[in-house]
Amino acid sequence: MSGESTLEGWGRLPVPGRELLSANLEEATRGAVLSRGLGRSYGDSSLPAEPGDKVVGTRLADRVLAFDAASGVLRAEAGLSIAALNRLFVPRGFFPPVTPGTQFVTLGGMVASDVHGKNHHRDGCVGPHVRALRVRLASDDVVECSPTVEPELFWGCVGGMGLLGHILEVELVLQPISSPWIVQDTERVGNIDEYLAALEERAGQWPMTMGWIDCLSRGAALGRGLLMAGRWATPEESHHRPARGLPEVTLPVELPNWTLNRFTASAFNAVFWRQLLWRQRHQRLTPYEPFFYPLDAILHWNRGYGSRGFTQYQCVLPRAAGPQAVRELLETLSELGAASPLCVIKDCGPEGKGLLSFPLEGTSVAVDMAVTPDIQRVVDRLNALVISAGGRIYLTKDRFTRAEDFRAMEPRLDAFLALREKWDPARRLRSAQSVRIFGDKA
Amino acid sequence: MKAVVLGGTSGMGRELARLLAQRGEQLFLLGSHEEALEKSAADLAARHPAQERPGHARCDLEHPEQFAAALDAADAALGGFDTVVVTAAMFATQDELEADPELARRLATVNFANTVTFCEHARKRLLARGGGQLVVFSSVAGDRGRKPVAIYGASKAGLSAYLEGLDHKFHAAGLSVLCVKPGFVKTGMTAGLKPPPFAGEPEQVAARVLRAMDRHRPVVYAPAAWSVVMQVIRRLPRFVMRRINF
Numbered sequence: 300m301s302g303e304s305t306l307e308g309w310g311r312l313p314v315p316g317r318e319l320l321s322a323n324l325e326e327a328t329r330g331a332v333l334s335r336g337l338g339r340s341y342g343d344s345s346l347p348a349e350p351g352d353k354v355v356g357t358r359l360a361d362r363v364l365a366f367d368a369a370s371g372v373l374r375a376e377a378g379l380s381i382a383a384l385n386r387l388f389v390p391r392g393f394f395p396p397v398t399p400g401t402q403f404v405t406l407g408g409m410v411a412s413d414v415h416g417k418n419h420h421r422d423g424c425v426g427p428h429v430r431a432l433r434v435r436l437a438s439d440d441v442v443e444c445s446p447t448v449e450p451e452l453f454w455g456c457v458g459g460m461g462l463l464g465h466i467l468e469v470e471l472v473l474q475p476i477s478s479p480w481i482v483q484d485t486e487r488v489g490n491i492d493e494y495l496a497a498l499e500e501r502a503g504q505w506p507m508t509m510g511w512i513d514c515l516s517r518g519a520a521l522g523r524g525l526l527m528a529g530r531w532a533t534p535e536e537s538h539h540r541p542a543r544g545l546p547e548v549t550l551p552v553e554l555p556n557w558t559l560n561r562f563t564a565s566a567f568n569a570v571f572w573r574q575l576l577w578r579q580r581h582q583r584l585t586p587y588e589p590f591f592y593p594l595d596a597i598l599h600w601n602r603g604y605g606s607r608g609f610t611q612y613q614c615v616l617p618r619a620a621g622p623q624a625v626r627e628l629l630e631t632l633s634e635l636g637a638a639s640p641l642c643v644i645k646d647c648g649p650e651g652k653g654l655l656s657f658p659l660e661g662t663s664v665a666v667d668m669a670v671t672p673d674i675q676r677v678v679d680r681l682n683a684l685v686i687s688a689g690g691r692i693y694l695t696k697d698r699f700t701r702a703e704d705f706r707a708m709e710p711r712l713d714a715f716l717a718l719r720e721k722w723d724p725a726r727r728l729r730s731a732q733s734v735r736i737f738g739d740k741a
Numbered sequence: 742m743k744a745v746v747l748g749g750t751s752g753m754g755r756e757l758a759r760l761l762a763q764r765g766e767q768l769f770l771l772g773s774h775e776e777a778l779e780k781s782a783a784d785l786a787a788r789h790p791a792q793e794r795p796g797h798a799r800c801d802l803e804h805p806e807q808f809a810a811a812l813d814a815a816d817a818a819l820g821g822f823d824t825v826v827v828t829a830a831m832f833a834t835q836d837e838l839e840a841d842p843e844l845a846r847r848l849a850t851v852n853f854a855n856t857v858t859f860c861e862h863a864r865k866r867l868l869a870r871g872g873g874q875l876v877v878f879s880s881v882a883g884d885r886g887r888k889p890v891a892i893y894g895a896s897k898a899g900l901s902a903y904l905e906g907l908d909h910k911f912h913a914a915g916l917s918v919l920c921v922k923p924g925f926v927k928t929g930m931t932a933g934l935k936p937p938p939f940a941g942e943p944e945q946v947a948a949r950v951l952r953a954m955d956r957h958r959p960v961v962y963a964p965a966a967w968s969v970v971m972q973v974i975r976r977l978p979r980f981v982m983r984r985i986n987f
Contacts, residue, residue: 304935320932322751323777359751359929359943362784373787376780387788 491522872915
């Protein structure tokens with residue numbers, strides 16, 4: 300069958316290419332240069348460098364190979380999604396040790412991005428909870444690696460964007476949960492300084508924290524927003540009815556490019572900020588899905604940005620740079636007027652062992668931006684700030700960072716490249732992103 | 742229900758086996774690869790620990806001599822099955838089949854002659870115990886001769902006709918025959934093809950098939966939209982079919 304086939308990340312912006320979907324990864328990854336799961340990375344991490352590159356789609360490889368309820372150890376094929384995992388294991392009292400803000404990701408994708416979640420300040424990224432990986436290397440050999448067997452390779456694959464090998468199977472320790480309900484504490488915070496202080500204070504008491512900031516606020520109100528904290532409810536606290544899933548609403552069509560502009564965004568935020576009405580702070584019981592995955596309720600919400608597509612800018616600023624670095628970033632975002640209504644803010648714990656793992660101790664800021672003609676200038680400007688603060692960006696979200704800027708942010712880059720040199724000297728495994736950022740042959 | 746599933750290791754068969762296991766039905770898997778069978782049995786057991794782990798045996802649609810023994814193994818393990826599901830089949834594009842007559846022969850043999858042979862073994866066993874359900878995945882491709890599926894479609898047209906005749910002949914004797922006609926479904930079988938509009942996901946198809954099984958329907962299209970699409974295609978005059986590439 301004919302027709303131009305394209306692949307795209309979550310931020311859209313399709314490129315020519317096709318994925319070979321297969322339930323048998325062991326066979327399909329032979330000779331392939333990249334694997335991709337559900338395509339939820341925003342930028343070009345899961346896109347082919349060239350239209351003819353063999354890209355394997357893993358989502359059909361979704362078998363659970365073993366589960367031990369006593370230890371919580373799960374072994375599954377890399378294409379198993381967190382949505383499927385939750386459907387199966389939440390009723391049995393288990394939850395992923397770390398989950399990103401969407402459940403439409405695969406285990407393989409989670410490991411390749413070394414994802415973090417609302418519990419990062421306490422539990423770190425997903426990497427430390429992975430017991431073993433089965434990987435097809437660039438040489439086409441298949442190996443099993445773990446923190447004790449080929450540890451270098453293992454920590455290269457964790458957060459390695461799929462560039463050291465195709466992840467075929469993942470062994471992960473699930474966490475036992477006391478109920479499918481969350482006790483959620485929400486507080487309205489007036490500005491960024493209060494915000495960071497409150498975030499730090501909450502982190503000491505709550506296993507999960509994160510917040511939404513109004514990116515259009517300025518002056519004294521700069522950084523006003525909602526701070527959310529949560530913990531798993533005890534059986535006594537929780538409702539006895541089962542936690543209802545999210546309603547499934549699909550954004551059926553692409554909205555016009557002007558849907559999200561400064562005025563609609565301001566209106567949205569005004570309503571959003573007042574959702575607590577007159578209350579400054581309140582606590583309630585909520586099912587786990589809206590707490591962890593608020594945007595999953597609207598399937599294909601990425602169509603809201605129209606045909607131009609969008610990107611997410613996510614960076615982490617080290618604690619040492621202080622709150623003024625965060626304030627400066629928000630001021631710049633506000634001044635550039637490039638941001639979407641909300642930005643997500645989260646305090647991160649210490650850096651993990653994944654060689655290119657994103658978080659470091661400090662504050663992570665993430666903001667969606669429509670792709671306008673100005674986007675490269677905006678990203679460059681923000682990157683300059685991040686470099687001077689000693690922070691870094693998240694490859695899983697990135698589409699526009701320049702190679703030299705990434706190098707300036709990433710002291711571990713040479714170690715990663717040396718590892719690639721060892722396992723894939725010809726740099727056979729590659730993506731559009733690795734060409735852009737690591738200078739792989741296009 | 743005690744069901745034998747041939748082809749339950751991947752695609753729509755895998756999803757259907759999961760739905761059956763979730764309902765607490767007892768399963769036995771048949772397939773051509775030992776390792777795939779092993780992994781799928783492990784998957785069903787890990788997903789539904791309260792159920793008995795499904796047994797499995799090798800049964801390759803290219804090897805009719807295996808059919809009787811495989812069904813006997815299933816019968817012994819389940820203590821007499823009452824349902825047989827066949828989702829396994831062969832697929833190749835029209836271009837590939839035209840380039841290689843031997844491949845065309847193999848596909849026509851597997852999808853028609855050997856599938857009919859397997860069904861004959863299965864329905865005899867079911868009728869001998871007073872009836873049961875036979876669920877076989879054919880295809881919308883069998884509804885009308887069409888350019889992109891001239892050979893594959895012909896193999897499925899033969900299968901659909903066989904299943905219809907089987908229903909007519911043995912319905913009164915207690916055999917419930919369901920002919921499943923999937924449209925384009927995004928599985929490993931269609932990997933590399935550009936999905937048309939109304940392309941379905943395997944879970945969606947499996948859920949629809951299970952409903953049709955419960956209601957003892959003779960034919961089900963899945964996803965549902967394909968029923969309408971095929972109504973139209975079946976009515977198009979020949980001069981139109983000669984021109985379009987659908």
